[in-house]
Amino acid sequence: MTQTAKPSVRHPGLKTNKLGLTQRDYEGTQSTLCAGCGHDSITAAIVQAFFELNIAPHRVAKLSGIGCSSKTPTYFLSEAHGFNSLHGRMPSIATGANAANGKLAYIGVSGDGDSLSIGLGQFCHAMRRNVNMLYMLENNGVYGLTKGQFSASADVGTKAKRGEENQMPPIDPASMALTLGASFVARSFSGDRKQLVPLIKAGLTHRGFALVDIISPCVTFNDHEGSTKSYAHTREHGHEVVETDFVPLLHEIQVEQDHGASTAVTMHDGSVVRFRSVDEHYDPTDRDAAYAHLKKLQAQGEVATGLLFIEPMSRDLHELENTVDEPLVEVPFEKLCPGSGVLAELQSHWR
Amino acid sequence: MQPTDVSNPDYYHKVVDCQWGCPAHTPVPEYIRLIGQGRFTESYMLNRESNVFPGVLGRTCDRPCEPVCRRVRVEGEPVAICRLKRVTSDLKGDVTDLLPKIPEEKNGKRVALIGAGPASLTVANDLMPLGYECVLFERMDRPGGLMRTNIPSFRLPGGVLDEEINMILDMGVEVHYSHPIDSLGKLLDEDGFDAVFIGTGAPKGKELRIPGRDEGGANIHIGIDWLESVHFEHTDSIGERVLIIGVGNTAMDCCRTSKRIGGKDVRVVARKSRPYFKASAWELDDAEEELVQIVENHSPSRFIIEDGRLVGMEFDVVEWAPDESGRLVSTKLDSTVIPCDDVILAIGQDNAFPWIERDIGIEFNEWEMPIVDRTTFQTTRDGVFIGGDAAWGPENIIWAVEHGHQAAISIHAFCEQESLTDRLPYGMNLVSQKMGLHSWSYGSAYDESRRSQMSHVDLVERFKALEVEVELGFDAEQTAVEVARCLNCDIQTDFTANLCIECDACIDVCPVYCLTMTENRPEDELRLNLTAPAENIDQDLYVSADLPQTARVMVKDEDLCVHCGLCAERCPTAAWDMQKFDLLIPYAGKPTWTKTPETELTTSS
Numbered sequence: 044m045t046q047t048a049k050p051s052v053r054h055p056g057l058k059t060n061k062l063g064l065t066q067r068d069y070e071g072t073q074s075t076l077c078a079g080c081g082h083d084s085i086t087a088a089i090v091q092a093f094f095e096l097n098i099a100p101h102r103v104a105k106l107s108g109i110g111c112s113s114k115t116p117t118y119f120l121s122e123a124h125g126f127n128s129l130h131g132r133m134p135s136i137a138t139g140a141n142a143a144n145g146k147l148a149y150i151g152v153s154g155d156g157d158s159l160s161i162g163l164g165q166f167c168h169a170m171r172r173n174v175n176m177l178y179m180l181e182n183n184g185v186y187g188l189t190k191g192q193f194s195a196s197a198d199v200g201t202k203a204k205r206g207e208e209n210q211m212p213p214i215d216p217a218s219m220a221l222t223l224g225a226s227f228v229a230r231s232f233s234g235d236r237k238q239l240v241p242l243i244k245a246g247l248t249h250r251g252f253a254l255v256d257i258i259s260p261c262v263t264f265n266d267h268e269g270s271t272k273s274y275a276h277t278r279e280h281g282h283e284v285v286e287t288d289f290v291p292l293l294h295e296i297q298v299e300q301d302h303g304a305s306t307a308v309t310m311h312d313g314s315v316v317r318f319r320s321v322d323e324h325y326d327p328t329d330r331d332a333a334y335a336h337l338k339k340l341q342a343q344g345e346v347a348t349g350l351l352f353i354e355p356m357s358r359d360l361h362e363l364e365n366t367v368d369e370p371l372v373e374v375p376f377e378k379l380c381p382g383s384g385v386l387a388e389l390q391s392h393w394r
Numbered sequence: 395m396q397p398t399d400v401s402n403p404d405y406y407h408k409v410v411d412c413q414w415g416c417p418a419h420t421p422v423p424e425y426i427r428l429i430g431q432g433r434f435t436e437s438y439m440l441n442r443e444s445n446v447f448p449g450v451l452g453r454t455c456d457r458p459c460e461p462v463c464r465r466v467r468v469e470g471e472p473v474a475i476c477r478l479k480r481v482t483s484d485l486k487g488d489v490t491d492l493l494p495k496i497p498e499e500k501n502g503k504r505v506a507l508i509g510a511g512p513a514s515l516t517v518a519n520d521l522m523p524l525g526y527e528c529v530l531f532e533r534m535d536r537p538g539g540l541m542r543t544n545i546p547s548f549r550l551p552g553g554v555l556d557e558e559i560n561m562i563l564d565m566g567v568e569v570h571y572s573h574p575i576d577s578l579g580k581l582l583d584e585d586g587f588d589a590v591f592i593g594t595g596a597p598k599g600k601e602l603r604i605p606g607r608d609e610g611g612a613n614i615h616i617g618i619d620w621l622e623s624v625h626f627e628h629t630d631s632i633g634e635r636v637l638i639i640g641v642g643n644t645a646m647d648c649c650r651t652s653k654r655i656g657g658k659d660v661r662v663v664a665r666k667s668r669p670y671f672k673a674s675a676w677e678l679d680d681a682e683e684e685l686v687q688i689v690e691n692h693s694p695s696r697f698i699i700e701d702g703r704l705v706g707m708e709f710d711v712v713e714w715a716p717d718e719s720g721r722l723v724s725t726k727l728d729s730t731v732i733p734c735d736d737v738i739l740a741i742g743q744d745n746a747f748p749w750i751e752r753d754i755g756i757e758f759n760e761w762e763m764p765i766v767d768r769t770t771f772q773t774t775r776d777g778v779f780i781g782g783d784a785a786w787g788p789e790n791i792i793w794a795v796e797h798g799h800q801a802a803i804s805i806h807a808f809c810e811q812e813s814l815t816d817r818l819p820y821g822m823n824l825v826s827q828k829m830g831l832h833s834w835s836y837g838s839a840y841d842e843s844r845r846s847q848m849s850h851v852d853l854v855e856r857f858k859a860l861e862v863e864v865e866l867g868f869d870a871e872q873t874a875v876e877v878a879r880c881l882n883c884d885i886q887t888d889f890t891a892n893l894c895i896e897c898d899a900c901i902d903v904c905p906v907y908c909l910t911m912t913e914n915r916p917e918d919e920l921r922l923n924l925t926a927p928a929e930n931i932d933q934d935l936y937v938s939a940d941l942p943q944t945a946r947v948m949v950k951d952e953d954l955c956v957h958c959g960l961c962a963e964r965c966p967t968a969a970w971d972m973q974k975f976d977l978l979i980p981y982a983g984k985p986t987w988t989k990t991p992e993t994e995l996t997t998s999s
């Protein structure tokens with residue numbers, strides 16, 4: 044835990060984005076996580092991605108459950124709306140909020156405990172409903188906040204700090220998401236900012252549920268030898284399946300340089316996600332192939348990273364339910380609540 | 395880039411911008427912290443070790459440390475380093491027992507010091523504790539050189555000067571006042587000195603040979619001679635309308651002195667425009683505060699004499715522009731006359747050595763300046779040394795002091811028959827400042843306060859007498875603010891590559907984006923590929939050895955680090971640590987790395 048707050052002093056040459064804000068304007072309060080926690084690094088990647096996407100902080104809703112990971116929304120975008128829910132219940136809060144106001148950018152931050160144990164059901168339904176949100180699953184293989192018990196993502200054979208081995212098979216959020224019909228599935232590593240930032244940007248731009256499962260070492264309880272979610276192990280066994288680059292719509296014209304053998308996927312708003320297969324013939328728009336490849340690498344003890352699957356034109360909750368476009372707060376009261384006369388008339392149809 | 399070699403003291407020394415910029419390498423942040431702890435006496439003594447005259451310099455120093463202060467780059471205004479030095483002198487206790495001890499038994503060597511300015515006095519200060527007999531010859535009847543006769547007492551009270559000069563003379567220096575040396579040959583032949591140091595300054599004010607100079611002579615004065623004559627009370631008045639020609643620091647003292655002895659309409663006339671003025675910005679401010687008018691782009695063409703008396707001066711009004719070679723050249727636009735009663739010429743000083751024979755082995759160059767070795771300060775005659783303004787022309791007090799230190803090292807080596815050129819290198823100590831999980835031994839928090847303004851005696855009061863000191867010094871509150879503004883640049887961020895687990899914590903927490911982990915590259919490419927581009931090439935990049943997990947390197951741009959310690963506080967493995975850097979400066983007979991200034995102070999107080 045750091046007690047000295049980050050001072051207000053700024054680099055005099057700080058760049059501003061289209062809103063005239065600097066990257067530091069996207070920060071939150073000083074983190075109280077353990078020094079070196081992977082979650083902090085993800086927070087910094089989130090700050091960078093929002094800054095670069097020129098998103099106004101007050102147009103963002105950040106939601107989380109319980110856990111060290113779930114504490115992190117405090118550490119970015121101080122000006123955004125926030126909701127810290129019950130353990131594992133963030134997806135339903137996010138679903139409700141999104142249903143009421145689809146015009147905000149939604150970012151949910153959760154942990155492997157929060158999403159894969161107590162909150163597993165909620166997590167599945169949010170994917171199934173294709174809620175338009177970026178879902179960051181900060182995955183460290185343990186319950187960090189409650190002092191390092193194995194979580195449901197711990198690999199078979201991984202060792203706890205005191206030496207005992209985990210025997211239960213893990214739940215892999217990425218393969219589960221693929222089978223549940225998630226429309227955007229990515230995996231990354233907190234220690235690989237270059238890969239993570241474009242994935243966050245693509246996930247935020249994607250209309251529908253975007254899962255980014257991020258290996259995020261718990262320095263205090265799960266960064267020792269024998270752990271499969273340590274910094275060293277992840278660096279050794281990480282396997283980049285595709286290199287991803289996110290090209291916002293407005294920059295499209297300027298990026299006509301050589302992309303090698305890259306493939307472009309156009310998103311709802313016209314921006315582009317460009318990817319280059321590192322593994323031969325890998326196509327992140329083919330769900331079955333993606334699943335098979337993931338399983339193959341898993342069997343080899345490797346962690347597939349990058350943009351694993353994307354269905355760029357998926358239909359999100361609002362489209363599926365055919366709800367109003369405007370946020371409910373902006374719908375005039377008379378329309379939102381037309382009165383008992385209209386209700387009576389409606390009911391008369393079913394009499 | 396090659397990994398940075400932090401074992402070379404120069405690397406960390408350069409990070410301490412003020413100390414690096416100070417000719418005498420005064421450990422500025424350390425003395426500022428001592429002030430913060432209320433340890434004024436220790437702070438004064440720490441200053442004295444390197445700059446010998448903290449009370450004098452705390453009022454008059456040219457402050458090369460301030461423009462280079464990191465705070466300028468971070469927020470625009472330097473820490474008031476110089477005026478904090480004055481605080482140590484104002485608030486110190488009795489230092490008698492802390493001064494260097496002088497051995498009863500002498501080492502049998504006699505050294506002659508010619509001129510009692512800061513250069514010679516520093517040589518005496520360094521040699522007396524080693525058992526030397528120092529014999530000082532001064533042409534005037536009092537010591538101090540230009541500090542005494544030219545720097546006006548409203549900037550530097552005589553009492554402050556006396557106190558610090560006496561600390562040296564009371565070591566047992568044999569002083570001969572009113573004793574000009576008029577033949578160096580004679581001194582060398584007859585008096586049997588083991589070594590001679592020449593610290594006679596640059597005593598000749600420059601002339602302005604234009605029409606009317608001789609006819610108007612009675613009212614045309616040479617700046618440094620005129621200031622001297624005011625000091626000795628040979629001059630106690632001047633006409634109401636005064637023109638000062640030249641816009642260096644001497645001009646500033648001339649115009650302000652004129653204001654105090656009768657000048658009403660006092661103008662400083664410069665050939666060039668403001669950006670090219672030699673005077674320090676703060677001296678210009680002080681003069682303008684006293685309602686002195688500064689006239690730019692006026693080049694003197696003649697003195698106007700009527701009835702044998704000076705009545706004005708004619709100037710070419712000029713404009714400056716660079717020629718093909720980039721040199722500034724002037725074009726005359728007009729000419730104009732400014733009426734006046736007196737003119738003071740303050741256009742520079744020359745050296746003059748009529749008293750050094752040209753056949754005694756001391757070679758002179760084409761400009762009639764003795765040839766002096768830049769490292770040893772020795773002339774072409776063994777055993778004869780020169781320093782201060784006498785060596786290479788007018789500089790300032792702090793350079794004279796540093797020359798004195800270096801000459802003393804040479805004189806000691808010469809008398810011990812050791813090599814003058816094998817000079818001891820600087821040394822360093824690095825000590826971790828970690829006190830606990832989240833606490834450092836220094837105030838690591840960044841303070842947002844702006845620079846404190848020095849308070850001045852009001853205009854009416856200050857003109858009542860010449861010796862009313864204008865600056866009041868800092869009060870407790872101003873001192874506290876300035877202490878807090880110091881960025882503790884000597885508390886270094888020290889990195890151990892093989893401890894790093896590459897978690898990014900330090901990089902993300904750094905408020906000024908100093909840090910990056912990246913693939914190693916040549917410096918020019920690296921500079922552009924950092925968290926924030928490192929555009930100030932005067933500031934170094936630190937590059938680590940390869941990191942254990944990815945073989946990338948940790949790069950730190952030293953430019954804007956505020957030494958907040960957050961990188962070290964956030965690092966889970968203590969790969970970063972905050973370590974205090976002590977520069978160990980060699981002095982005559984004293985390689986300090988066997989004894990650091992701090993331990994010396996704590997044991998003697």
Ligand SMILES: Cc1cc2nc3c(=O)[nH]c(=O)nc-3n(C[C@H](O)[C@H](O)[C@H](O)COP(=O)(O)OP(=O)(O)OC[C@H]3O[C@@H](n4cnc5c(N)ncnc54)[C@H](O)[C@@H]3O)c2cc1C
Pocket residue numbers: 454455456508509510511512513514531532533534537538539540541544545573574575576593594595596597618621643644647749781782783784788789790791792794
């Ligand atoms: C008007 C003015 C204002 C200045 N203000 C500042 C300031 O604010 N801050 C600053 O840092 N510097 C200032 N300086 C510069 C500074 O005073 C000098 O750089 C410094 O004093 C040089 O020291 P020195 O020991 O080399 O010689 P000096 O101080 O010049 O001392 C030389 C001494 O040698 C004596 N001497 C000369 N010839 C002989 C001889 N043949 N025999 C015996 N004795 C002899 C002289 O009488 C004199 O006492 C100022 C200079 C001037 C002219």
Ligand SMILES: Cc1ncc(C[n+]2csc(CCOP(=O)(O)OP(=O)(O)O)c2C)c(N)n1
Pocket residue numbers: 109110111112113130153154155156157158161181183185186187188189194
């Ligand atoms: C309803 C409920 N049950 C149990 C807990 C105790 N608890 C707090 S955090 C946590 C696990 C958090 O693990 P994870 O989501 O992986 O977060 P991490 O700390 O590892 O980032 C548990 C079980 C709780 N706070 N609330």
Ligand code: SF4
Pocket residue numbers: 075076077079080081082111112183187188260261262263264
């Ligand atoms: S316990 Fe683990 S997960 Fe929680 S803050 Fe510390 S390092 Fe991060």
Ligand code: SF4
Pocket residue numbers: 887903904905906907908909954955956957958959960961962
């Ligand atoms: S001390 Fe560390 S965190 Fe603070 S400014 Fe310097 S490099 Fe950045």
Ligand code: SF4
Pocket residue numbers: 079893894895896897898899900901961964965966967968969970
């Ligand atoms: S905080 Fe420490 S371990 Fe983490 S990257 Fe920085 S130096 Fe390395």
Ligand SMILES: [Mg+2]
Pocket residue numbers: 110154155156181182183184185186187194
């Ligand atoms: Mg966890």
